[in-house]
Amino acid sequence: MASAATKMVEFSGNLTAHSVEFFKGLESLGWAGQAVYVLGLGVYTMLCLPTTPVEVAFGFIFKAVPVRATGLSALGKTVGSIAALLVGRRLLKPLIERWASSTGGPLRRRLIHELRNNPIQTMSLLRATPGLPTPFKVYGLCLFPSELVPVSTYAGIAITFNVAWSLVWSLAGSSARGMEDLSNGGGGGAFATKVSILLVLFVLFTMFARYAKEQLSLTPGEDTGLLD
Numbered sequence: 001m002a003s004a005a006t007k008m009v010e011f012s013g014n015l016t017a018h019s020v021e022f023f024k025g026l027e028s029l030g031w032a033g034q035a036v037y038v039l040g041l042g043v044y045t046m047l048c049l050p051t052t053p054v055e056v057a058f059g060f061i062f063k064a065v066p067v068r069a070t071g072l073s074a075l076g077k078t079v080g081s082i083a084a085l086l087v088g089r090r091l092l093k094p095l096i097e098r099w100a101s102s103t104g105g106p107l108r109r110r111l112i113h114e115l116r117n118n119p120i121q122t123m124s125l126l127r128a129t130p131g132l133p134t135p136f137k138v139y140g141l142c143l144f145p146s147e148l149v150p151v152s153t154y155a156g157i158a159i160t161f162n163v164a165w166s167l168v169w170s171l172a173g174s175s176a177r178g179m180e181d182l183s184n185g186g187g188g189g190a191f192a193t194k195v196s197i198l199l200v201l202f203v204l205f206t207m208f209a210r211y212a213k214e215q216l217s218l219t220p221g222e223d224t225g226l227l228d
Helices: 002-027 031-046 052-061 067-103 105-117 119-128 134-143 151-183 188-216
Strands: none
Touching: 002 031, 002 052, 031 052, 031 067, 052 067, 052 151, 067 134, 067 151, 105 119, 119 134, 119 151, 151 188
């Protein structure tokens, strides 16, 4: 288990380093490069790959408060999330249904009940809950009738959460870039501000994620294995 975690950390570090070099090239292309980033991150999201190292690397490119990095990252992930919902409904629903029926029957039944009664809250909690497999979070809502998961509602929830977390990871990358300025004797105030905002946001979002997991926890005897 420890070796797997170590390999994941090494993979993320290598991915971040390579991404920085790639994004420097994209930055030189102007808006065309930014469009490539949005579309690429959308595909990356659809493939259920880890977006955090990519967003940190993209935030590293911007020295100022990374408003543009946050917006582009959130847009890319939202495009990927909506595309995954639509593609999943059209092409992947039978495959996802077989997987969900073997691993998450009780959770699916509960989600159907909650989506009928509290659709916005349930979709929000599903996006925020840690421990759920990434494929389930990206494609899981394909299993439910479209009237329970309208694309417009899902898009609004996706962009809200994507902006929040993209701001965190973009700030992390920008703060790392700010350390270079510190080593050159400048930028101390901006660096401290970014780190302070980053820590506050990270704590708040982590607390909400824990709350979301508690809200989606099943009663004893209904364990799906998805929330372990």
